[in-house]
Amino acid sequence: MTGASGVGKDTIRHAALPDIENLFFSISATTRTKREGEVHGKQYYFHSKEDFEEMLANDGLLEHAEYVGDYYGTPSKPVLEALARGQDVLLELELVGARKVKEKMPEAIMIFIAPPTLSELERRLRSRGTDSEEKIQKRLSRAREEIKAVKEFNYVVVNDLLTRAVRDFKSIIYAERVKSKYIEPQDIARFLKEL
Amino acid sequence: MTGASGVGKDTIRHAALPDIENLFFSISATTRTKREGEVHGKQYYFHSKEDFEEMLANDGLLEHAEYVGDYYGTPSKPVLEALARGQDVLLELELVGARKVKEKMPEAIMIFIAPPTLSELERRLRSRGTDSEEKIQKRLSRAREEIKAVKEFNYVVVNDLLTRAVRDFKSIIYAERVKSKYIEPQDIARFLKEL
Numbered sequence: 001m002t003g004a005s006g007v008g009k010d011t012i013r014h015a016a017l018p019d020i021e022n023l024f025f026s027i028s029a030t031t032r033t034k035r036e037g038e039v040h041g042k043q044y045y046f047h048s049k050e051d052f053e054e055m056l057a058n059d060g061l062l063e064h065a066e067y068v069g070d071y072y073g074t075p076s077k078p079v080l081e082a083l084a085r086g087q088d089v090l091l092e093l094e095l096v097g098a099r100k101v102k103e104k105m106p107e108a109i110m111i112f113i114a115p116p117t118l119s120e121l122e123r124r125l126r127s128r129g130t131d132s133e134e135k136i137q138k139r140l141s142r143a144r145e146e147i148k149a150v151k152e153f154n155y156v157v158v159n160d161l162l163t164r165a166v167r168d169f170k171s172i173i174y175a176e177r178v179k180s181k182y183i184e185p186q187d188i189a190r191f192l193k194e195l
Numbered sequence: 196m197t198g199a200s201g202v203g204k205d206t207i208r209h210a211a212l213p214d215i216e217n218l219f220f221s222i223s224a225t226t227r228t229k230r231e232g233e234v235h236g237k238q239y240y241f242h243s244k245e246d247f248e249e250m251l252a253n254d255g256l257l258e259h260a261e262y263v264g265d266y267y268g269t270p271s272k273p274v275l276e277a278l279a280r281g282q283d284v285l286l287e288l289e290l291v292g293a294r295k296v297k298e299k300m301p302e303a304i305m306i307f308i309a310p311p312t313l314s315e316l317e318r319r320l321r322s323r324g325t326d327s328e329e330k331i332q333k334r335l336s337r338a339r340e341e342i343k344a345v346k347e348f349n350y351v352v353v354n355d356l357l358t359r360a361v362r363d364f365k366s367i368i369y370a371e372r373v374k375s376k377y378i379e380p381q382d383i384a385r386f387l388k389e390l
Contacts, residue, residue: 181346
């Protein structure tokens with residue numbers, strides 16, 4: 001899932017995840033400053049620039065990107081382990097990172113979370129009160145750029161009414177899981193042999 | 196949606212439809228005998244063979260098929276009118292009919308409702324008590340044929356646990372509606388102009 005800061009990605013995720021069995025949420029690593037109330041290993045793995053660059057050098061990240069002066073990245077190991085256990089993996093990524101993962105894993109499903117309007121996004125960013133005016137402007141300009149790439153995504157969930165956004169987000173995961181492409185010829189053969 | 200007699204298509208549909216706004220269910224026309232409790236214009240439009248063949252001759256059917264000695268078909272007019280109103284249309288079709296609609300309307304989404312096992316399907320058909328032994332055997336053999344075509348469908352919902360089947364069925368419709376392919380360039384342009 002991708003979407004501007006302030007669009008409600010975390011709110012949707014927290015509301016949806018308890019209902020969805022067998023879905024692993026990948027916690028990103030970042031060099032950005034920990035906000036009030038954030039916990040290492042919960043919202044993010046918070047790292048120094050030096051540590052992050054060491055992970056990079058050791059090929060320990062599935063993707064990474066720089067955003068508003070900070071690094072964000074996805075540690076590979078937990079993702080690959082979850083997939084090996086047969087779980088689906090949910091990644092929360094900036095556009096650049098999402099593109100990199102799609103390149104490495106073309107079967108990935110890309111979900112874009114969109115604000116109802118840009119002025120509503122601006123209002124949400126200001127009411128959060130965590131960013132400087134400069135950061136808010138950078139985030140808005142990034143949001144404009146990301147919207148232009150919306151057709152690269154498989155799905156677009158507009159976070160206008162939260163209950164509907166959560167419903168649609170969950171629906172995407174449930175629906176993707178029952179796509180016929182996951183039916184194997186041996187499943188059909190077993191079925192036909194059974195009577 | 197397509198699936199064997201007895202697989203639970205009607206049960207899933209009746210449970211799902213009240214929750215889904217803006218979805219029009221197309222009532223089929225048939226020449227099969229009305230069962231106890233069935234009403235003309237509710238489960239089916241019940242027609243004589245002569246009437247049905249007249250509709251056919253007048254190009255009034257989107258598709259039609261013969262199944263176990265009876266005609267089934269989709270009257271075109273209500274479907275085209277619902278689409279023109281901006282509604283989605285749900286069709287319940289035999290495999291042959293589903294293929295014909297997909298040919299005419301390639302944007303159609305095909306959903307297959309599968310029984311958990313063939314012996315469970317047989318059990319459900321017998322417990323329904325509406326069909327002769329010959330009809331039950333014909334229905335089972337048709338079910339085997341349809342399963343072989345399952346990869347032609349976009350989605351496969353296994354009706355094992357009804358609540359899950361209903362959830363997955365609804366999810367398919369909600370998810371399909373938020374596919375990014377429905378975003379028009381002018382939607383993006385309007386969004387970007389707004390701030």
